[in-house]
Amino acid sequence: MKTFPLPAAKGCLPANARTTSAVRPRRSILVPVVLALLCLPPLFPPRSADAGDDTAPATAGAEEAKKRSFSTGTDFFDKAALSGGLYYFQRDRKRYDPASDAYAVNLEHATLQANADFSSGFLGDSVGVDFALFGSTDIHNAGAVDHEMGFFPWHNPWHPDWSKNKTKDGFSVYTAAIKAKAGPLWGRAGYLQPSGPGVLGVNWSIMPGTYRGLNMGADFGNLSVAAAWADEYKAPWFPSTNAFLKNDGQSRVPWLWSAGTSYRFADGFTVEAAYGESKNHLKNAHFKSRYETEYGQSGTKDTHKLSLGYHLYLMDDNDDSGTSPNDNFAGTASQHYLFSRFDTKLWTVKLEGTYTRAPVTSSVQVGYFAYRLTDRNGSSKGAYEAWWDARSDWNAHDEKAVYLGVERRLDDLLPLPGFSIGLGAALGWDGKAYGYSEHLKEWAFNVDIGYSKPDAPCQGAFVKVHYTEYKNGSSQPSWAAYKNAFQDEHDIKLFMGIPFDL
Numbered sequence: 001m002k003t004f005p006l007p008a009a010k011g012c013l014p015a016n017a018r019t020t021s022a023v024r025p026r027r028s029i030l031v032p033v034v035l036a037l038l039c040l041p042p043l044f045p046p047r048s049a050d051a052g053d054d055t056a057p058a059t060a061g062a063e064e065a066k067k068r069s070f071s072t073g074t075d076f077f078d079k080a081a082l083s084g085g086l087y088y089f090q091r092d093r094k095r096y097d098p099a100s101d102a103y104a105v106n107l108e109h110a111t112l113q114a115n116a117d118f119s120s121g122f123l124g125d126s127v128g129v130d131f132a133l134f135g136s137t138d139i140h141n142a143g144a145v146d147h148e149m150g151f152f153p154w155h156n157p158w159h160p161d162w163s164k165n166k167t168k169d170g171f172s173v174y175t176a177a178i179k180a181k182a183g184p185l186w187g188r189a190g191y192l193q194p195s196g197p198g199v200l201g202v203n204w205s206i207m208p209g210t211y212r213g214l215n216m217g218a219d220f221g222n223l224s225v226a227a228a229w230a231d232e233y234k235a236p237w238f239p240s241t242n243a244f245l246k247n248d249g250q251s252r253v254p255w256l257w258s259a260g261t262s263y264r265f266a267d268g269f270t271v272e273a274a275y276g277e278s279k280n281h282l283k284n285a286h287f288k289s290r291y292e293t294e295y296g297q298s299g300t301k302d303t304h305k306l307s308l309g310y311h312l313y314l315m316d317d318n319d320d321s322g323t324s325p326n327d328n329f330a331g332t333a334s335q336h337y338l339f340s341r342f343d344t345k346l347w348t349v350k351l352e353g354t355y356t357r358a359p360v361t362s363s364v365q366v367g368y369f370a371y372r373l374t375d376r377n378g379s380s381k382g383a384y385e386a387w388w389d390a391r392s393d394w395n396a397h398d399e400k401a402v403y404l405g406v407e408r409r410l411d412d413l414l415p416l417p418g419f420s421i422g423l424g425a426a427l428g429w430d431g432k433a434y435g436y437s438e439h440l441k442e443w444a445f446n447v448d449i450g451y452s453k454p455d456a457p458c459q460g461a462f463v464k465v466h467y468t469e470y471k472n473g474s475s476q477p478s479w480a481a482y483k484n485a486f487q488d489e490h491d492i493k494l495f496m497g498i499p500f501d502l
Helices: 024-038 060-069
Strands: 082-096 102-119 127-141 170-181 185-192 210-220 223-234 241-243 256-264 269-278 282-296 304-317 332-344 347-357 402-409 418-430 440-452 462-472 488-502
Touching: 024 082, 170 210
Parallel strands: none
Antiparallel strands: 082 102, 082 488, 102 127, 127 170, 170 185, 185 210, 210 223, 223 241, 223 256, 256 269, 269 282, 282 304, 304 332, 332 347, 347 402, 402 418, 418 440, 440 462, 462 488
């Protein structure tokens, strides 16, 4: 699964906040209750005091003034930022088993994560450091141990040990990098998440994945260029980085590289082109375009915003044997992605679609399109933007898929701002598998209910419930004929968090 960087709140967590050790399953209900009480607004909020209110204490604003006046005289510290948060994720996912004609538990866990992220200013306006780590612990788990919010009980994605029956608890450093800048030039080296245009992306749980490598680029007004190189990677469900391997889990891939450029036109149109390779293995390329425009008075709550775009993603491999597990495709694979989004004060509407080609002429080839420079999930990730949070990747060979999503903010209907509801539906058809005449048809619908605190204290604290009902119209078992498809699921997720920013 994927999640996104979260908005920061202001000073909500106590100084001794930390993850909680494993407890009995029934106690896990205490965690969301406590977080909900912290996140939700008070029933009787205190009356705010204005400048002319004689009930305001004489020291009002003194602490903020003190913070503004404090300075070490060194940008390395004075322009540094510390952020992080405490997060709770609970999931109950059941999957249909055609053999028993019944649904069975697939994932059932309650997980705590906490992180701290330090980003320094630049010493001499030239050099700085970034450092970030997170911890994860299951406080309840009655399902699979390889859920993406905790640490898998094996070291790397190529060699799972299914005899393990408990997720690991612990900490992991996800950023430890030196950064530098000189005029329009910038660079970073160490453990990092690549930035700038390029084909490399990262997996997400609540926290991001990490490459060990170099990332550099330059920004000249509306023109940006960037390049990246890496020799190891870890998804956020592994505590340490791993060397890259080919699909066979044996052949070493010594490095990956990426280069890209983007340009922002004055009329709201943006284009990006990028290319990258894993040495002697896979090749990735993409072209991205996006157009944005606003209606109404800019910057006001009545502004309407329209976004339209098209992406083309391409993949190929260096093995055309048709017999080796390292041969992913019979020729070039591609995915076309069209998207549109319309935002008003209260509504957001999305309409998106994909068309996928992952040609196969042999049973060893994968038959689906996953944009990354190593094949195994969690072994690397591409800079890929299509995601509907509707369980399937909708990426089988020759599959066409569409998605419609609607969100309604409830600020005009409820006395407390910050609540929203959403509905979404996805449909995919015509997916093909090697050696099968049956075509994959799949569909899903989502329901979202959420709250995000719009003001202090604890600005940005949130509670979200997400439900997906997924249906697979084929008769094939999970991960069988269609190697990236599974059978019917019911999936419910509760996600809560209190981020902070110092």
